[in-house]
Each structure stands twice: as structure tokens, then as C-alpha cells.
Amino acid sequence: MGWVFKMAWRDSRRGRKRLFVFSLAIVLGVAALVGVRGYRDNLEMAVADQARGLLGADLLITSRQAPDNSVEAFLAGIPGERSREISFTSMATFPEADASRLVMVRAFEGGFPWYGEIGSDPSAAAASWRAGEAALLEESLLRQLDLGPGERVRLGGVSLPLAGALRQIPGEGIGHGQLAPRVLVPMAKLEGTGLLQAGGLARYRSYYRLPEGTDADAWVDEHARELSDLRLSTRTVEGRKEDLGATFDNLARFLNLAGLVALLLGGVGEAAGVYGYVSRKRDTAAILRCLGSSNRQVLAVYLIQGAALGLAGAGVGALLGVGIQRLLPGVFSGLIPVEVVVSISGRAIAEGLAVGFGVCVLFATWPIAALRRVTPLRALRASVSDRDGALDPVVWAIAAVLVAGVWGYLQVQFDSPAVAAGFLGGLGLVFLTLTVLSWLLLWGARYLAPARAPFSWRQGVASLYRPNNRTVALLVSLGLGTCLIAALAFSRDMLVEQVRFSEGESAPNLAFFDIQDDQVEPLRELLRERALPVEASIPIVTMRIQSIRGRSVSELLRENAAPGWTLRREYRSTYRGALTGTERLAAGRWIGSVEPDEEPVPISVETGLAEDLGLALGDEIVWDVQGVPLPSVVASLRDVEWRRISPNFFVVFPEGVLEPAPKFHVLLTRTVSPEETGRVQRAASERFGNISAVDLRLVVDTVEGVLERIVFVARFMAGFTVATGFVVLLAVAATARYQRRRESCLLRTLGASAGQLSAIRTVEFLVLGTLAATAGLVLACGAGWALGRYVFALPFTPSWTVILSCWALVAGATVAIGWLTELGGARRPPLEVLRESGEG
Amino acid sequence: MDDPTVLEIQHLSKTYRSGRRDLTVLRGIDFVLKPGETCAVVGPSGSGKTTLLGLCAGLDNASDGSVLLCGERLETLSEDARARLRNRSVGFVFQNFQLVPSLTALENVMVPAEIAGRRDGLRRAARELLAAVGLVDRTDHYPVQLSGGEQQRVALARAFINRPSILFADEPTGNLDEETGARVTRLLFDLNRESGAAVMIVTHDWELAGRAGRLLRLKGGEVVEDRPMEAAAAKSGDVAARDGG
Incomplete structure (x- = not known):
């Protein structure tokens, strides 16, 4: 066994950089998983720490109508300290800004909040409001109208000085002030406004600090019948925690799925890269077999390299994930009503490492398993082909393990076999559709390209279907990234268009x-x-x-x-x-x-x-x-x-x-x-x-603003998939570099100019980028139509802005990355390249 | 039959499927090779020389007949058992050298012994072999940094690291110039003499074939001549002309 490790180490010498590039394909997927998981752990801790602050009280009881005597008697009889709130929407006028706005008027009375505090700017402003003489205005509106402390707000018949900006009410995210900015006024001033009229839509809330040792949930259960009869709804800290957990769990599931898609996509790219690497190791495998190593030993040499690849990729991904975890509070700002302190989560790192390593090794094993079919006879005759057999059981076993693994992961995420199977089936369908589309496009490029096109065009397009090309893998990975981004943009457009007036x-x-x-x-x-x-x-x-x-x-x-x-x-x-x-x-x-x-x-x-x-x-x-x-x-x-x-x-x-x-x-x-x-x-x-x-x-x-925030979060995660697509491109382009350089040298030897060679490469990557963007956009249009019909119940019209910008982004970036992998190659003497070994 | 044999071939045949028809490249070959014996296999291109070598070394399966290599009947052994036998008892020299490109010259020489699990004195033994082929100053060079002749000498050193009972050489001078080829030939027979291994060389090179003790000439997949080199040498010019060599 010692020799196997030694050989794996020695054999990787000339290809370590390339192997590392392959491992990068899974880095972003692992990073996304670690980042999201870590943030989720941090959030759980924050929720546990700040649980009472989520409500500011132990119990909240809400009524949609002014409490009558029986309700008031019931509310007054609840033990502990009580605080009241009345809220409704109304117009507010700001004389200094010469403006009027629809606002959410909230009048408080009593000691609320008992846990956490009303956040204001300046911080003393909250105390002025509490003293009963001034109002606090939603910070965003205050800034928008360029108002400051001392300036006034008029609500119906009352004019109040503004004490400052309202930043935070315990348990409320900034989403609370999005549609109607909040104005906090003292309860004593409410009647003077004359705004609270019969028939108006107001909410009446009673907050309670229950006596020490009282279980709020038990109290609610005990009084369920009275609460129901009096048409009162309740909320407790535990309930709020559960709601918040459920909300973030849904979000986290989506984000984890985005990470998983990026990871699987990276796996496909990595497999394509390893396939190219292993293809050039067939001679070495044949030599080792001739010299007496067993099939298992040869496989072990490359599986060890695959495992090292997985460790490197998962390790770098986990590190990057810790960094991403620090970005997530910014991404979710306003959507999460607790202050999340970012700390490293060992569980998230371990989970990311395990999943990343597993996926990486499985995808690498796929091409490596093909080495079992290399016959030692190849050492005598290079023309000898590998042993036949279309259905390699090992390859199918790996596929089965991979599918089972992904299914298991999804099952843990959703706790529903049907949803896990549905997602897996959908993912398989997407991969299959993209593969078929890629084949069709490649076929078109091969047989429909004009025969009289200039030399550089013909050469560039021909590069896409030369032997050992990885075009389909690239089209699938870039296509999937394009599809996700375009489908998100289409969905956003559909929703925004819907809230606009169609007339x-x-x-x-x-x-x-x-x-x-x-x-x-x-x-x-x-x-x-x-x-x-x-x-x-x-x-x-x-x-x-x-x-x-x-x-x-x-x-x-x-x-x-x-x-x-x-x-x-x-x-x-x-x-x-x-x-x-x-x-x-x-x-x-x-x-x-x-x-x-x-x-x-x-x-x-x-x-x-x-x-x-x-x-x-x-x-x-x-x-x-x-x-x-x-x-x-x-x-x-x-x-x-x-x-x-x-x-x-x-x-x-x-x-x-x-x-x-x-x-x-x-x-x-x-x-x-x-x-x-x-x-x-x-x-x-x-x-x-x-x-x-x-x-x-x-x-x-x-509404557009809210959608933008959600789309931003979705886009942030979809960005991992797109970036993974480009890393895959980088990895695969690096694999094909040797072959490309030899061709370039040969053409240079035969008299091709540097301009012609540049044109050939540009055409190759431009066509590749165009085909990938086309495949992705075709699928995105299909997805957009399906989302419109079955999810949003809206007609779908693809936006040309989205189509053209996605196309330009993917094609442009593909050409840029293609050129990046060619850097330095053109300056090397042709003879040096032609003498170079093809392996490594 | 009391003499021990290193290689014993009986009625060996090999048939490939080519499209819809069968193509027989070797037909009913019989011969025996004794320890220390050297045998050159010659014949025109396509006569089945390399196929014969591949079958004798257990790199491929025969369609019919049997191969007894170092006392083991190859057709009864699994792939891995044949690999172990090769590692233990066989040395190889190839026309295109077949060094592992990612290993240095020294590491290439050590590989067969490392596969066998040998450790003690291995590096020294490999260095001695490299010294014997005149490459002691090139131990840390990679194949791409060596000339064709140097690569073949590394391959020779590698072939003898496990003290094989038999050496199979496939056109060992085929990719070398005359002077380098002569040096490699000399080394090959020197090492053979020192180790006592039998040698089976497939070649078009009459100078190389001439140094073997026995000549086996194939044509159309059959042995048309099997005799000691002294007898064959008299006819060598004639044969060379016929083989295109």
C-alpha cells in the first residue's frame, strides 16, 4: 500500500496545478453550503439568546376591533404587567418638508418593551417619545424627507415634534416599515388626532410581562376557549421563535439547494477535467500493469489523487464558506429581525467538508474507474483500444451511490421523500435537457456551419467537436448557470409587471x-x-x-x-x-x-x-x-x-x-x-x-423594492452556480490547453500567423459561449413559461433585455476565460511545445 | 525434457474479430526457452511477432494453446496473478521506451521493485543499475529531459531491477540511431549475461538479432524457421532481404 501512496504523490507531480484547478470546481458549491449552514447555526444561537426580545414581552394579544367591556375585563384580568398599543394607517403631513405620506400610526402606553429596546437615532429620542411629548418617525422616511429632530409631523388634529428616527422595535424587521412607514406617538395624543373612527381599520394590542415562572404557552392553551369566543389572537415567544425558524428554514432550504446545484455542477465539471487528465494517464496505467502492478493498485493510485482533490476542494471551499458566512448578514439585512453574531460553526464546516469530499470523490471516481479497462498490451502498441463493455457495473454503481447520496441530502433538507424525489427528477431532467440541447447545437455547428467560412472560423468551430473535447460538459455547466440567472430575471419581470397597471x-x-x-x-x-x-x-x-x-x-x-x-x-x-x-x-x-x-x-x-x-x-x-x-x-x-x-x-x-x-x-x-x-x-x-x-x-x-431584495438573495446564491460554470470552463479549458497548444504550434510551423491563431481561439470560445448561452436561455424560457403557467398563473413574455444581457455576459466571459488559459502559451517556441510530453 | 524451462509455448493461436470475419494472426506456435537462452523473433511487419511477445508475457489472452511462464500456466491465472508473475519474473524493454513521464529516471527504475514491496537497499540497487547503463549522473532527470538512447538505457535498468528470469524486448533499438542502438544492444546482452535471464527479442535489426543464440522467424502467423543463430547467420542476408529488414 505504501507504494500506491508514493506513486500517487510522484505521479501527480506534473499535474498538481491542474488537479487543483479541477478541485476549484467544487469550491463554490462547498462554500455556499458551509456559509448558509454556518449562518443558520448562528441564527439559531441568536434566536435562542434574544428569544424574549423577539416579542419584547412574554405574551401579545391582538384584537381587530376596539375591546368592548367583556374583552377589556378579560384583558385586565391577565396577571402581570400590561402595555397597550393601537395602530392604524393614516396620512401624515410634514409641514417643513411640504409633504404628505401614508403612515402606520402606532400609539403605545405602558412599559413595552420589557425585553430589548426601541432603537432610535439619536438614542435619547426614544426617551422623549416615551415621555409623551414627541413622535418617532421611520428612519427611511425621515432621511427621505430630510427631516430632523424638532421638525413636526401632523396627524389629523395633532401636531407633534419629531424626537428622531425610529430604527427598531423588538421583533420587527425593517420590512415592517416598507409599505407604510411607522410613526410612534404617545397614547395620550391619539384621541386629539380624531383619526380613530368607528369603522376604521385599527388593531388593538395588549402586551404582557407575565409573573416570573408563568408559562405563556400553557396560559394560552388554558384560555383557548375564551380567547376564541372573544375573537382574540395571541402570540408568544415560543410561537415567534417557531415562525422565525420556519421562515428562515424555507429560505435556507432554497439557499442550500442553490449550493447543492453549484456543487453538483462543479462535480460534473470536475469529472470532465479528471476525464481529460486520466485519458492521458492510460499509457502510464498500461506501463504499470506491464511492470506487475494489479488493477486495484493502479486504480488506487488515481483514487488517492481524486481523494486529495476532494480534500483540497472541500477544504478551500470550507474556508471560503466561512468568509461567505460573514457576508450573509449583509445579504439578509432587514429580512431577519434578530442581530446575528457571526461565529465559525464547526458543524457547518464538517458538513461542508463531508458533502464536498464525497461529491468530489464520487465524480472523480467516475472517469478513474475507466482505467480498469486499460490493457497492458497498450504499452506494446499505442493503437490498442481499451477493453470493451458498454455497461461498466462500477460506473453504474457510482451513479447509483451519487443519486442515493443526493436524494438522502434532499430528504434531510425537506423531510419529504416526494419533494426530494421531485427535485432530483427535476435536476435530472434539466441535466438531460441541457445535454440533448448541447448535442443538437453541436450537431448544428458541425453540419450546418458554412463550408466556405474563413479558415479561422472553420478551425475554431472544428475545435469544438475534435476527439477528447469536453464541449458537452461545458455547455451543460455554463448552460445551467445561464438558465438559473435568466429564469430568475424572467420571474422577477413577470411579478413586477403584474403589479404595474396593465392599462x-x-x-x-x-x-x-x-x-x-x-x-x-x-x-x-x-x-x-x-x-x-x-x-x-x-x-x-x-x-x-x-x-x-x-x-x-x-x-x-x-x-x-x-x-x-x-x-x-x-x-x-x-x-x-x-x-x-x-x-x-x-x-x-x-x-x-x-x-x-x-x-x-x-x-x-x-x-x-x-x-x-x-x-x-x-x-x-x-x-x-x-x-x-x-x-x-x-x-x-x-x-x-x-x-x-x-x-x-x-x-x-x-x-x-x-x-x-x-x-x-x-x-x-x-x-x-x-x-x-x-x-x-x-x-x-x-x-x-x-x-x-x-x-x-x-x-x-x-413592491419592486421588496422583490428586488428577494431577487438579490436568490441572485446571490445563483451567482455561485454561474461562477462554478466559469470555474468549470477554466478547469476544462486548462485540460485542453496542451492539445490546443500543440495544434497552434503545428499551425505556426505550417505558416499560420499569430492573428489567425488568435482568431481561431476567439471563434472557438465565442461559439462555445454562444451555444452555452443559447442552451441555457432556451431552457430558461421553458422554465419561465412553466413558472408563469403553473406557479404565478401569469402569461410569460421573455424579455429581450434579459436574453441579450445574459448572452453577452456568458459569451463575453467565456472568451475572456478562454484567453486567460492561453496566456503565455503563444510566446513559447514551437519546438519546446512539440517535444513536451502529453502527460501530466 | 529434464532441463528446466523459462517459457514453454504449445499450439499457441490468436484470432481477432475484424468486422464480420475472424483474423488469425498466430497459428499453432510451439517453442521452448531455457534459462539464460537468448532468442530473436524476426519476420516481416504483420507476421505476429509483437502479438507473440504479448501472449508470452501474459499481456493478452491466447485464443488457443497454452503458455507456461516460469512454471505457471498463464491461461489459468487471473489478470492480477499474471501481473504478480510479471513483476516477479519478467523484465520489459519497449520500442518507445515506456517510461512513466511523471517519475525521474531513478524512480522509474525503482517502480517494479516498489510494486513488489521491496524497500531495503532499493535506491542503491537502482543507482547501481543506472551506473551500469552509464546514467548515474541523470538519476533525477525526467524522461522528457533525456534523449531517446538515455530513455532506453533507463528502461533497461528498470527491466533488471527485480532480477527477472526472462526479459521481453520489443524492438529495443527501433527508435534509436545506429550508434545508440549498438550501445543499447551491448548493454542488454551484458546485463543478460550478468543476471542469467533468458531474453526474447522481437526485432527487425539484424545486428541485434545476430547477437542472440537462437532465431525464430515468423511469417503469416506461423513459425517458418527455428534454429540456432550460427545456422541462421549464414542465411541472414537472404532473410533480411525477404523481411525487408
């Missing part, structure tokens, strides 16, 4: 909410003065479900007959005579109007809600319309495009019934510029303090 320039872009009956006409007048059209005026009536098919909400909640939120929530319903552009009748008959005294009222329910509530056509629902029971019957079901930014409703009533009920309105208009939007918002806010005006352009921008 384009003519669509409403400013919405007024919370308009009281008597404010409708004055607001219309205000818009008329400014020559702005009223695109739609929608009445909204708030109501709650009282019973379904004769069973009360309390009973249904106890029976867990439907998700709690569907039974507890306050419904904001409208009435109208026709369907809108974002709705489609799915079942039943649309009834647009009824007589005022008709009962039960035929209503239309959104299909998703009907499914959650278990409703069918003809089912009876009794509504509590602000104290008045209103029987209704499900007459139709509607599909609603929720992604379109337009007023959509779960329940629509016919005209003729709800008109006398207390209601408010939504009014839509269209302005020609953001400046005009600002002016109208301010005018409306000054005249009608309670009316909120939402700039829908800003909403689209915000």
Missing part, C-alpha cells in the same frame, strides 16, 4: 381611502378644481361573519372548521352591479341588484375564501353589519387577481341592500406627475384629516 398610462394612480359619506362630494369637487378625473368611487361597508349554515363563529372556531383569520376578521365589502376587470365569474350566477327588502341577499364570494370557509353555492352566511344581522346566500364565486393593484374584495353584495349602512368610500383618480400627486395629497390631507391618499406609483416601487 398603462390611462390607469388610476392615486387612491383616497376612508372617505366618509359626507366627504365624497367635497373631495370630488376638490378633484374637479384640479381637472382630475374620478376613475372610480367605491363604497365599503365593514362587517363580520356571525354564522355560516346556522353555526356560529364561536362554534366554528372551536371546531377548527376554517382558518381563524377567515372567521375573526373584519370584512370590508362593497356593493356594485357588475364584475370589474380584475374579476372573473368562476361558478354560479352574478346578481347585480336586488330589491331593498330581499332576504337572504345573493352575494358573490372570492374562490380562495370560499375554499377556506368550505362554502358552496347556496350556502347561507349571516353577517353582522355593525350590529345588524344580514342573512345572505352564496350566489356566485369569483376568481380575483389579487396581484393587480386595484380595490379587490372577498365579498361583493348586489346594489339595493347596503346603501343605508354606515360606510366609507375609496376614490380613484389619475394624476399626470408625481409632483401633482404630492400637491393633491397635501390638499386632501389639509381639508380632510382622516382621508388617506395612497400614491399607487409608490406602492409599485415598494
